[in-house]
Amino acid sequence: MLGFVSTKGGGESVDFETAILQGFAPDGGLFVPEYIPQISIEKLRDWSTLSYGDLAFEIISLFVDKSILSEKDLKHLLDNSFNRFDHPDIIPVVPLDNEQGLYIMELFHGPTLSFKDVAMGFLINLIDFFLERKNEHVSIVVATTGDTGPAAAHASIGKKTIDSWLLYPRGMISEEQERQITTLEEPNIHPVGVDNCPDGGDDLDLVIAKMFEDQDLVKQLKLTSVNSINWGRVMVQAVHYFYGYFRIVKEIGENIVFSVPSGAFGNMFGGYLARTMGLPVEKFICANNQNSTLHQAFSNGKFSKKDLQQTLSSAIDIVVPYNFWRYLYFVSGQNSSKIRQWMDEFNNQGEVRFDEKMREEISRGFISTSISDEQTLSTIEQWYRSERKYLLDPHSAVAVSAVNHLADAFPLDSKVLCLATAHPAKFPDVIRQVLNQEEGQLPNQALHQSIEAAKEKFQHLRLCDCDKLGIALQRTMKSVVEQSGRY
Ligand SMILES: *Cc1c(COP(=O)(O)O)cnc(C)c1O
Numbered sequence: 001m002l003g004f005v006s007t008k009g010g011g012e013s014v015d016f017e018t019a020i021l022q023g024f025a026p027d028g029g030l031f032v033p034e035y036i037p038q039i040s041i042e043k044l045r046d047w048s049t050l051s052y053g054d055l056a057f058e059i060i061s062l063f064v065d066k067s068i069l070s071e072k073d074l075k076h077l078l079d080n081s082f083n084r085f086d087h088p089d090i091i092p093v094v095p096l097d098n099e100q101g102l103y104i105m106e107l108f109h110g111p112t113l114s115f116k117d118v119a120m121g122f123l124i125n126l127i128d129f130f131l132e133r134k135n136e137h138v139s140i141v142v143a144t145t146g147d148t149g150p151a152a153a154h155a156s157i158g159k160k161t162i163d164s165w166l167l168y169p170r171g172m173i174s175e176e177q178e179r180q181i182t183t184l185e186e187p188n189i190h191p192v193g194v195d196n197c198p199d200g201g202d203d204l205d206l207v208i209a210k211m212f213e214d215q216d217l218v219k220q221l222k223l224t225s226v227n228s229i230n231w232g233r234v235m236v237q238a239v240h241y242f243y244g245y246f247r248i249v250k251e252i253g254e255n256i257v258f259s260v261p262s263g264a265f266g267n268m269f270g271g272y273l274a275r276t277m278g279l280p281v282e283k284f285i286c287a288n289n290q291n292s293t294l295h296q297a298f299s300n301g302k303f304s305k306k307d308l309q310q311t312l313s314s315a316i317d318i319v320v321p322y323n324f325w326r327y328l329y330f331v332s333g334q335n336s337s338k339i340r341q342w343m344d345e346f347n348n349q350g351e352v353r354f355d356e357k358m359r360e361e362i363s364r365g366f367i368s369t370s371i372s373d374e375q376t377l378s379t380i381e382q383w384y385r386s387e388r389k390y391l392l393d394p395h396s397a398v399a400v401s402a403v404n405h406l407a408d409a410f411p412l413d414s415k416v417l418c419l420a421t422a423h424p425a426k427f428p429d430v431i432r433q434v435l436n437q438e439e440g441q442l443p444n445q446a447l448h449q450s451i452e453a454a455k456e457k458f459q460h461l462r463l464c465d466c467d468k469l470g471i472a473l474q475r476t477m478k479s480v481v482e483q484s485g486r487y
């Protein structure tokens with residue numbers, strides 16, 4: 001059976017169920033599989049005509065033993081996770097520019113219109129399934145830069161086994177995103193708006209990481225995480241790379257380029273996982289906005305923490321891309337003592353410098369760039385005003401803009417698939433800025449019925465200052481746990 005170990009090397013190997021339910025490894029590392037399953041080219045051919053759901057079934061089956069999750073249960077969970085998407089293909093792939101071989105994978109057809117829905121619905125259904133079987137209950141704590149919170153809130157609707165605490169930096173996410181978190185009338189969903197966090201979601205991540213270091217608290221609250229530190233998220237995020245590949249290649253075996261707007265490197269790690277399993281990828285474009293931690297690591301071997309800059313593509317305003325540790329773990333040959341050393345350096349000195357050999361390993365198959373807000377705006381405008389009249393959201397625009405920047409770095413005839421990670425209706429202010437339009441005037445592509453509906457609902461939330469968040473959260477979570485009598 002495939003076991004899961006910590007990137008920091010502490011503790012025994014655990015099974016899939018334990019890795020999913022715990023989120024973080026007990027030593028503060030991230031769970032990773034002991035080895036990465038390999039897919040032959042014949043198998044790729046067999047898979048190439050599968051629907052998204054059937055493909056997800058095949059890929060997830062490689063990581064979880066039937067004794068833990070039967071085929072029937074896995075199928076059932078997958079069906080229930082994707083039936084709320086508003087497109088029959090789940091994640092449609094559409095051409096942007098046929099001549100250039102440029103395509104868009106629309107990952108935003110789920111209930112909260114962002115790519116987070118793709119993995120979150122399944123992960124929360126899976127957690128609920130395991131807990132119901134054991135007759136247990138958990139508290140989920142999520143920090144969000146805007147899209148994880150809504151996805152977790154909506155996926156938690158009606159779950160009797162889960163209380164979800166959704167923390168977001170007030171004023172640093174769009175009003176539309178905030179309403180997706182705060183307008184649900186569910187007793188198990190607890191939004192917390194946090195003021196005064198200069199580093200946005202990263203500040204909230206620190207508070208959560210501290211809570212997870214306190215093992216008594218973790219046990220008392222039955223604390224778990226569904227941020228992309230959870231293996232379940234990155235595993236499911238490998239599936240769309242396979243699916244997108246099959247939609248655009250002429251022949252299985254052909255190499256393509258993926259461009260990915262990247263923040264915490266969770267989506268990108270899904271791509272790395274897919275390539276390591278055997279998917280033919282020419283290059284991954286790791287597209288940052290002005291928060292360019294990942295671009296710096298790829299281009300000059302310096303992994304360092306900088307101050308956060310607020311940009312128009314706010315979901316990727318991240319300065320500590322924690323899934324990069326998973327990547328470094330595999331690239332260093334599963335060297336957990338190196339990971340511990342680097343993590344210490346990063347935490348103490350705010351930076352890690354890789355040696356020449358490691359730099360080469362890290363940048364193998366990756367190219368990167370950092371896109372400004374001006375470039376994001378002009379890319380949105382360019383494609384909206386083109387014959388194609390396609391409206392990109394600011395994050396998808398970062399990915400498309402990066403392709404232009406880096407066109408010299410891959411073969412001219414390579415097909416390129418850009419990951420569109422959010423629906424433009426989540427960012428109407430940016431769209432208005434691009435199109436110079438007044439309040440109320442938005443093109444149809446920038447509207448969505450679910451966003452309009454949320455405007456007519458009450459908001460419920462708790463408010464807190466960032467420096468008091470740790471203490472307030474613990475106190476309130478404890479009292480909710482006690483009152484519910486469920487734990
Ligand atoms: C979360 C998110 C991303 C970045 O994904 P990571 O896994 O954090 O790199 C990109 N775009 C949007 C819209 C997102 O919500």
